[in-house]
Structure formats: structure tokens, C-alpha cells
Amino acid sequence: MSACARGHPAPNTTDIASNTRDIARNAKDSAPDTEVCTTEGGLVTQVGEGHETAADEGGPVLTFGEPTAGEILAERYQLEQHVNDDSAGRQVWRGIDVVLRRPVAVVLRHPGGDSAAEMLQAAVAASRVLHPNLVGVYDAIDEQERAYVVREWVDGESLRDLVAAEGPLDPARAVAIAHSVADALAAVHATGMIHGNVHPGTTLIGDDGRVVLADARADAADSTEADVRAVGGLLYFALTGHWPHAELSASALPDATRDTSGSPAAPRQVRAGVPAYLDDLTMDLLDRRVAAPAAEAITAELSRLDAAAEDEEFEDVGPLRFTQAGGAPSEPGRSTRKILLGVGALVVIAVIGLIFGIQAINDSSKPDATPSTPAQVDPGGQPGDAGTASSAPLGNPVKIPLTADMVRIVDPPQGDRNDEGESKFVVDGDPDTSWKLSYYLQPNFGGRKEGMGVLIHLPQPRALSEVRVSLSAPGAVIDLRVGDKDPGNSRDGDKAIVSSYTKLSDADGADANTGDKQILNGFDPDTKYQYVLVFLTKLPRNEDTPGYQVNVNEIELYGY
Structure with missing residues (x-):
């Protein structure tokens, strides 16, 4: 896009050279023939089609000495054809810049003067930002009786008209359009300005596929947050x-x-077929309880989705998991996580060895109490007392075998329950499989819910020692909760679990364990437990992509 912007004075002080005036006077006879781009149902929308209100729908119509086809404004811009009247009552024309011989869009307002100041100021501000996804603003002129803004003409149609003609778009195309708009907003915000009029009517899709944002109308009530939410x-x-x-x-x-x-x-x-991550991102941006990110962050997120769509992996990436999908783009992130996992494994081995070493010292009177005991004891062994657990020493804890039918995902009512069935990956013993949580814009699950977790349902009550959780990255906050029943695998059931289960560990305490290998305890040695909830309340920032996310690789339960 070639977008040269200049402040244009009123015609009585115009700076157009005299030879330009001569060209303009003869323009009516010499201007090239032009064809107005049309779509089924009439002329395409160009500019000036932003937010409507009830008052705007019946807004004023420009009736001052009606402009006519062939009229030349500012001795330079020849009006060719009236396109439409926008929601603010302004006329939009297709015209010709007779000096540069290029098509332009002309937006006229009556009257000019003070009443047109906001429109002209917005145009002048927009002219200072040059970006391929912003419509070029060429001129802003006030004649007092009327004022007009001269802009780039875009052969194409608005997003509003496109959806009206074709119906809802496929997710990949929707992402590509939103990515272009977010990129344009990032450029606008970087200058300290606000667009203030992001709308399907101001989002134009050119016949060449280019997406441009038009018609900035920012006023004191607008904000960068409003732009991003749009x-x-x-x-x-x-x-x-x-x-x-x-x-x-x-x-x-x-x-x-x-x-x-x-x-x-x-x-x-x-509608069906919307990827979970795109659904989450859309609803987070509309939810005012969730802090709006900067335009740059949204641009980066949509860029990643856009790239996934171009690689034909869009349908496979799943909810906020593109970097973990198969293919070359995923490998760097995957390799980094494997290195961290390996380092973390060495650290946790040392920690666990220290814990069992201390236990071995404390239990030195028992000949079989050694740090290696857990690996040598029958994993299916039960406590000697089949009744209530005794307060007498129970020996070293053993790993309790967990199977897929003993675990399930708990997602409170605000969640979409898209992770159903992924709990099996946390008990399969394979570190390369995991429960991959969705990405969120804030660490507290976007502020939309208290958290998510895995419910462990033992076949019968047992005396328990601790839960060990292996994660893809450090920084997650997890607490341990217990209850006496599972109300059911449903939204209401999950709500009851989160609200009624008792916390055994304080996830928000100063000593909260936030490493990538966490050991959760707090079990009463005199109590037997059957239902245990491992509940994540905060997510770590993901280093590979914008947002907060973690994978739960393994959950191990130890008891007696």
C-alpha cells in the first residue's frame, strides 16, 4: 500500500500548485473511465461503516447542495459514484485523484467546522500510521459548509457483507482476518493512539486477500482495551x-x-467445528472479568494460529496446543521440555533420596527400612490392619497402582469440559504422554474458574502418605483435597467436588510447592481415604508461546 498522508488546508489556503489546478480543471474530460466494484446485491461497502447505535440507524442524510458525479473537490478529487451513506449519516463516494491518477474513497460530512473536528482529527492521526493492514488516509479537508476525508479505495468488501453473503467463515479464515486487524491495532497503539471503531463494517477484505482496518473514530470514551476486545x-x-x-x-x-x-x-x-483454543481465546477477549492483553500479545497468539492453518495443522492442534502438535514447528519446544524434564528428574531423585534417607534414619530400628524399600515392596500390598488406620508406625510408603478407570478430569461449571478422557495419560507411566491443559491469558485460568484437577477414586479406602506430580514446567500451584464421594462426572458433580472437598495442603501458602516435580502431603495417618483431588489453581507462563499453560505428565499416589 502506498499511503502518503498530508494535512490539507481549506481551499482558500490550498497549497496545490497552479499547474495542478490546470490539470484538475480539465479532469472531467480527461479522467480515465472507471468501474465501481460491485457485489451481488449492490455496491461494496468501503469506509465509514462502523459501530451503529439506535440513534445512528436513522441518522441524518447529507442533503447540502448534493454533491454530484463529476464534481471536483479541492481542485483534485473528482467524484465518480455515490457508494453508500454510513451509520453517522456521511456520504461515501468513489472518486479519482486526478493528479496521481488513482482511485480514492471520499467521505463527506455536512456541516464542516467544529462539528467535523473529531472526524478530521481522527483522519490526521490515522495518516501518521503507515501499515499494510490500515487503510491509507490521503487528505482531510474542511470547507466549513462541508468537510471530507480522502482515503485509499479498496476493491473488495467488508467483513459484515462477506458474512452476510457467505455465512459464518471457516476458523482458519476467521483467524487470518483477526490476525491482520490485531497487527494493525498493535501499530496504532504503539504510537499512543486508539482506533475506537473496530467492527465488521470497518474491516475490509480486498479482492487480493488483503485485510485492512478503516475509519478510526477514537474519542475520550475509547481505550486500547476496547480495541483489543473488539x-x-x-x-x-x-x-x-x-x-x-x-x-x-x-x-x-x-x-x-x-x-x-x-x-x-x-x-x-x-456451530460445530470451532477449535477449542479459538473458542477459549474469543470468549476470554469478550469477558470483562478477564484482563485484556496488549494488542501485541493477541497478534503473536493469532500469528501462531495463522501459521498452523497455513501448514494444514489447524484442525489438529486442539485447544491451545499448537506447539505440541506433530511436525517440525513443535520440535524445538518439545526438545526444550525434554531437557527440562531430564534435569528436573535428576533433582527430584536427589530430593526423594533425601526424604527417604531421613525416614530411614528415623526408622533405623526396623531392619527393612531402607531408602530403596519402596521399589522392593509389593505395590499391591495393604496395611496390616484392615480397619481404621493405626497411629502406630506404618513403615515406608509404597506406590499404589492407578489405572485409567480410577481417574478423571474435574472441570468446574465455567469450564468447557474439553479435556474429558485425558486423565488416562497421567497414570500410564509414560512421561511422553500427558494431560495438556489449555492456554489462558491469565495464570488463574483466565479468571473464569477456580482451577482444574484430577480426581483419584480408589477401589477401597487406604491410609495414604503423599501424591507426587510431574509437570512439564515449574511454576504451577497445586493443592491436595479429599472427600467421601464422587457426585458424578458432570458440571454439577464437579462443582460439588470443588466446593465440598477438604483441602489438606495450602496452595496459596508461603511454602507452596511450585517446582516441576511436586510432592503433596497432609494426609492424616489415622484416616483412610478413597477420593483424592489433585487440583491446579494457577498456571505457569509458557516460555514457548504467549499465555499460561502446563502439561501434567504423571501423578503417583503413595500409601501403606
């Missing part, structure tokens, strides 16, 4: 054909489908 709105609209009014702005577009609480239904609930 990217979530674009994703939601592209995936569902609906625009979330309450979360973003009132619009003539249909509102989001809502549940009984008034919350918008997630894209995955509206």
Missing part, C-alpha cells in the same frame, strides 16, 4: 454471524445468542 468480537462475528452488543457496542448486526444468565453462547455452542 478483535474478540470480530472472531465471534466471523465464526457465528453475530456481534455481542452488551460486551462491545450496540449495532444493527444481530446480537449474540445468549444463555439464561444473559451471557453469550460460545462459538462452539453455536
Whole structure:
């Protein structure tokens, strides 16, 4: 895009050279023939199609001495054809810059003067940011009676018109469009400015595939956060054909489908085939309880998704797990995790050896109490007393065999329960398989839920010693909880577990264990347990990609 921007004074002080005026006076006869780009149903939308409100829908129509085709503005811009009136009552024309011989879009407002100051100031500000995904702003002129902004003409259509014609877009295309818009916003925000009008009507898709954001209208009420959340709105609209009014702005577009609480239904609930991660990202951006990230972070996240789509891996990456999908892009991250896992394993072996060494010293009166005892005892052994556990010394703990039918994922009601069935990977004894949690924009699961965990259901109550958790990275916060029943594998059942189970370890305490090998304890030696919940409440920052995420590689339960 060639976008030269300049401040243009009113015509009575215009700086256009006299020879330019001569060219312009003859432009009507010499301008090249042009063809207005059309779509099925009429002229394509160009600019000026942003947020609508109830008042805007019946907004004023420009009726001052109507501009006419062939009229030349500022002795340079010849009007060719009226395209449409935008939601603010401004006229949008296709025109020709008779000096540079290029098509332009001209947005006219009546009157000019003070009432047009905001439009002109926004145009001047936008002209200072040159970016391939921002529409080029060429001129901003105030004639008092009327004012107009001259911009790049884009052969194509708006996202609003595209979805209206074709229906909701496939996830890969939705991501590509949102990625371009987020990249443009990052450039705008880097200058300290705000766009203030990110909307399906101001998101233009050129016939050449280029995506551009048009018609900045920032005022004192706008913010960078609102711009970023609107990217979530674009994703939601592209995936569902609906625009979330309450979360973003009132619009003539249909509102989001809502549940009984008034919350918008997630894209995955509206249509099939939306990847879990894209669904999570979209809803996090719309949820004002979740802190909005910077535009740069969203750009990086969407860039990663966009690349996955280009490599035809988009459908396989799963919820926020692209770097762990098969293929070359995953290998560097995977290798790093393996190195960390190996180093962590050596550390935990030393720690465990120290723990058992201390236990061996304490139990030195027992001839069979050695640090290697756990590996030599029958794993299926039971405590000598089949009744309640005794407060007498029980010997060294042994690893209790856990199978897939003894564990399940617990995801509170706010979760999407997409991880169902992955609990088997934490008890299969294979360090290369794991429960891969989704990525979130905040460490506390995006502020959307208390946490997630694995419920262990033993066949019968046992005296327990500790739980050992192997993770893909340090920094996760985990607590240990116990209860007397499993209310059921459902949203209500998981809610009851999280609210009723008793905490045995304080995940928020000063001594919280946050390494990649965690040992959780707090079991009462005089009590037998059958239901144990290993519950993650905070996620570590992922070093390979933006966001917070961790994999649970193995969970081991030790008892007597």
C-alpha cells in the first residue's frame, strides 16, 4: 500500500500548485473511465461503516447542495459514484485523484467546522500510521459548509457483507482476518493512539486477500482495551454471524445468542467445528472479568494460529496446543521440555533420596527400612490392619497402582469440559504422554474458574502418605483435597467436588510447592481415604508461546 498522508488546508489556503489546478480543471474530460466494484446485491461497502447505535440507524442524510458525479473537490478529487451513506449519516463516494491518477474513497460530512473536528482529527492521526493492514488516509479537508476525508479505495468488501453473503467463515479464515486487524491495532497503539471503531463494517477484505482496518473514530470514551476486545468480537462475528452488543457496542448486526444468565453462547455452542483454543481465546477477549492483553500479545497468539492453518495443522492442534502438535514447528519446544524434564528428574531423585534417607534414619530400628524399600515392596500390598488406620508406625510408603478407570478430569461449571478422557495419560507411566491443559491469558485460568484437577477414586479406602506430580514446567500451584464421594462426572458433580472437598495442603501458602516435580502431603495417618483431588489453581507462563499453560505428565499416589 502506498499511503502518503498530508494535512490539507481549506481551499482558500490550498497549497496545490497552479499547474495542478490546470490539470484538475480539465479532469472531467480527461479522467480515465472507471468501474465501481460491485457485489451481488449492490455496491461494496468501503469506509465509514462502523459501530451503529439506535440513534445512528436513522441518522441524518447529507442533503447540502448534493454533491454530484463529476464534481471536483479541492481542485483534485473528482467524484465518480455515490457508494453508500454510513451509520453517522456521511456520504461515501468513489472518486479519482486526478493528479496521481488513482482511485480514492471520499467521505463527506455536512456541516464542516467544529462539528467535523473529531472526524478530521481522527483522519490526521490515522495518516501518521503507515501499515499494510490500515487503510491509507490521503487528505482531510474542511470547507466549513462541508468537510471530507480522502482515503485509499479498496476493491473488495467488508467483513459484515462477506458474512452476510457467505455465512459464518471457516476458523482458519476467521483467524487470518483477526490476525491482520490485531497487527494493525498493535501499530496504532504503539504510537499512543486508539482506533475506537473496530467492527465488521470497518474491516475490509480486498479482492487480493488483503485485510485492512478503516475509519478510526477514537474519542475520550475509547481505550486500547476496547480495541483489543473488539478483535474478540470480530472472531465471534466471523465464526457465528453475530456481534455481542452488551460486551462491545450496540449495532444493527444481530446480537449474540445468549444463555439464561444473559451471557453469550460460545462459538462452539453455536456451530460445530470451532477449535477449542479459538473458542477459549474469543470468549476470554469478550469477558470483562478477564484482563485484556496488549494488542501485541493477541497478534503473536493469532500469528501462531495463522501459521498452523497455513501448514494444514489447524484442525489438529486442539485447544491451545499448537506447539505440541506433530511436525517440525513443535520440535524445538518439545526438545526444550525434554531437557527440562531430564534435569528436573535428576533433582527430584536427589530430593526423594533425601526424604527417604531421613525416614530411614528415623526408622533405623526396623531392619527393612531402607531408602530403596519402596521399589522392593509389593505395590499391591495393604496395611496390616484392615480397619481404621493405626497411629502406630506404618513403615515406608509404597506406590499404589492407578489405572485409567480410577481417574478423571474435574472441570468446574465455567469450564468447557474439553479435556474429558485425558486423565488416562497421567497414570500410564509414560512421561511422553500427558494431560495438556489449555492456554489462558491469565495464570488463574483466565479468571473464569477456580482451577482444574484430577480426581483419584480408589477401589477401597487406604491410609495414604503423599501424591507426587510431574509437570512439564515449574511454576504451577497445586493443592491436595479429599472427600467421601464422587457426585458424578458432570458440571454439577464437579462443582460439588470443588466446593465440598477438604483441602489438606495450602496452595496459596508461603511454602507452596511450585517446582516441576511436586510432592503433596497432609494426609492424616489415622484416616483412610478413597477420593483424592489433585487440583491446579494457577498456571505457569509458557516460555514457548504467549499465555499460561502446563502439561501434567504423571501423578503417583503413595500409601501403606
